[in-house]
Amino acid sequence: MRLFETRPGDDGLPGPERTLAVLALVTGTLMAVVDTTMINLALPTIAADLNVSASRAVWITNLFQVVCAAFLLVFAGISELVTRRRLYLFGLSTFVIAAMGAALSRNLETLLVFRALQGLGAAATLSIGPSLYRAIFPSRLLGSALGLSALVVAGGYAAGPTLSGVILSFADWPWLFALNVPLGVCSLWLAKRALPQEQPRQGSFDVAGALLSIVMLASFFIAMDAVSHAAPVWQSSGWTLLAVLACVGFVHRQRRAPYPLLPLSVFAEKRFTLAVSASGLAFIGQGLTFVALSFFYQEQMGFSPLETAWLFTPWPLAIMLVGPLAGRLADRVNPSVLSSTGLVLLIIGLIALALVDESTGVVGSLWRTALCGIGFGLFQPPNNREMMGSLPPERSSNVSGVMSTTRTVGQSFGVALVGAALALGAPVQVTLWLGAATTLMALVASLSRVSLARRALVARRASSGVE
Incomplete structure (x- = not known):
């Protein structure tokens, strides 16, 4: 193999x-x-x-x-x-x-x-x-x-x-x-x-940064859970305020710590920052869609929980089929182009899901879900490669932590958006359109990398011509 x-x-x-x-x-x-x-x-x-x-x-x-x-x-x-x-x-x-x-x-x-x-x-x-x-x-x-x-x-x-x-x-x-x-x-x-086997890094550990990171992420997640379950405003607002204050403290600490938990210099690499932005926005769209469709299939289309689970199956199955192929292509083709193409397919799939009604039927729902999975499968591995490959190997652990955190935060924020929308009385289809909108924002970030790569190529060619 x-x-x-x-x-x-x-x-x-x-x-x-x-x-x-x-x-x-x-x-x-x-x-x-x-x-x-x-x-x-x-x-x-x-x-x-x-x-x-x-x-x-x-x-x-x-x-x-x-x-x-x-x-x-x-x-x-x-x-x-x-x-x-x-x-x-x-x-x-x-x-x-x-x-x-x-x-x-x-x-x-x-x-x-x-x-x-x-x-x-x-x-x-x-x-x-x-x-x-x-x-x-x-x-x-x-x-x-x-x-x-x-x-x-x-x-x-x-x-x-x-x-x-x-x-x-x-x-x-x-x-x-x-x-x-x-x-x-x-x-x-x-x-x-x-x-x-590896050699450990010498130096101290950023204990203050670690504590601020724990408070920041835990309080954010609890706040999003409170929003998604329509908890009292004071409860979600309190946790959100704590998350924001901890975030400000975390950023301040990372700028001053001799061995920061997350060196902010990694975000100076535009390819990395844009890939992280695209990933977070795409995971918001995915997390939002999963929860919204659960309500739609069961409450409006009358499917049982088990039937709903089966209707979701084409999404991860399509990622399983397309993801490895997209990863192989990313070793040969510009990952930004592949990721952007995947996001286009995902947006089309999400719009198609937003147009679903009680007359659509099982087959109509399945192909829409499969199209979303194909798009996400084409997007994620090349985008992850861009994140991992845009920084030197010694930053791999930092990149890995950012990747995992971005995925978790994006999905939880998507779930919270559905809860907030439903609590305000918005139809489920509105939240699906919101998922398409966040994915469109991810596409904008991804396309920015394509133009960035083209400008870099032109600059290299111009530099070679001068030399």
Whole structure:
């Protein structure tokens, strides 16, 4: 297979070691992604078994996501001091131990403690996943590697609800958590054996920056959750204000810290900044659309939750099919052109979904969802390659942390927009048009990179002519 061929002069790991290292990353990522989607479907079952209300049971998912989001940037920074290999092993170990604890929990309070620990473990692995792909694969295959990463994530999102339904059809909910234990042990063995060794960075750790980052991201996520659930204005406003104040403090600290958690100089590279902007806006559109369609399919078209899950399936399946191909193309073609083309298809798909009505039918909904998946699959791996490849390798951990944080913040903000719109009485179709609008903004950012690349090429040619 092309991904595991070794050529003279290749950086990264040799072919056989590369295979084992990728298996470790794939199993670790799948556990974190599948876990979230599996548990979402099982919340009513868990609530009934533990005799708690649905509003309290939602925190089984929320707490995992809040902790995971809050520690992404922190762990990306810590990885430079302890090495990515050790951090990944820590994250996997924490996740597996917490999964066993969650499986053995018999009350909500204990379950929430272990869910928080699972979020901590997931943050450690997800924060450095993309940068490990860069360390494992040679630079010539970076796009293909990130395409593989997109396939794994999309596969996890697609498989989670189905796997949850199958397990709950013949076993109790604790088995959803227990399933992670053998997979985690296998992934730990592979990671310990195959992940590359590194030299840790010398210097101090930005503790103040880390604390501000945790407060900033956690309060933002809680504020978005409050908005999406139509909580009182004072509650969402309070958390939003705390997030803004922490953000101001974080930026101020990063400018003054001797070893900043996130060097702001990375945003001086326009390619990177535009790619981050395009990613965040596209994930807002995706997160918004997923939630909006859930309401539309069930409340207006009369589909059951399981039928709704099946109607979503073409989206991640299309990413699984298109993502690896887009990644391979990004190693040969300008990634900005590929990303922009994907966003055009995504916008067309979102507009088509916004025009859906009760007479559209299943087939009409499926092809629209598939078109969105094709567009997103063509956009994401090349855009991630642009983010990762626009900065030097020593910044890989920082880039990885930004990528993961941008994805999480974008999706949660999209969900909050749907909640706010519905709370104000707006029709679901309005939120779908809003998703198309945010994706259009992502396209503008992506096209800016195309013109930027063309100007750079013209400048290089002019410089060569002068010389």
